[in-house]
Amino acid sequence: MLDFSKNYFELFGLPVGFIVDADSLSDRYRDLQRVIHPDRYANASEQERLLSLQGASRINEAFETLKDPIARATYLLTMHGIEMDAQKETTSDMAFLMQQMELREELEGVRNQDDPYEAVLDLRGRINKQIKTLVGQMAVQFESATPDQLEDAREILRKMRFLQKLRTEVESVAADLEDEL
Incomplete structure (x- = not known):
């Protein structure tokens, strides 16, 4: 067993x-x-x-x-004694937060584009690229998992969660646009 x-x-x-x-x-x-x-x-x-x-x-x-990279990173942090509350933890990287606001504004305006479906696909592609970059950064943090690297991993995870949530919203808009075609 x-x-x-x-x-x-x-x-x-x-x-x-x-x-x-x-x-x-x-x-x-x-x-x-x-x-x-x-x-x-x-x-x-x-x-x-x-x-x-x-x-x-x-x-x-x-x-x-x-x-799942986000769940895996969360699990690894837990194995290292670091608990994260997804509801309460947010990134303090102001440049990242501003970028998220811009991406959300872009998503809100996607239906006003000449080709909204193409615009949402482009947005999804850029978000996926950012997530892929963060996944690569996360891998480096867990290589030797020093306390500083674990704190960096925690910050990267916060960003990954932001982007995952946004990607889910983008997927929803893409599905709605497909239904309208």
Whole structure:
């Protein structure tokens, strides 16, 4: 059965770090699901069925956490004893905040563009590029994970969350525009 004392990285047999091999993660996820899937325990004792359900739930939670850069960074910070409250924490980088305001204004005005769908795709592309840059910066912070680097990782995570929220809003507008086509 599954060892519930293992962290998510150990559970998947991966080195602890921000960079995760997506193929290895997916392969190991499928392997673990085959072993622990509740259907395999249909004729087992009630305790074994319960453990199977708990194991499958833990595997799913670990997989979702490790495949998402924001969730993975949050988990790594937690492993280092740094808790983050997404609702209360915000970046203090004024230039970044101003840029976010400009991007939000651009999103609000996208329907006034000659080609609103193209404008929203362009905006999404720029946001994705910023997120990719931050993901690269995050990887560097976790390489040796000194206290200063962990604080920098925390700040990068705040920015990633801002951009992720904005990207979700952009995706919503893009979907609305597609429906109108």
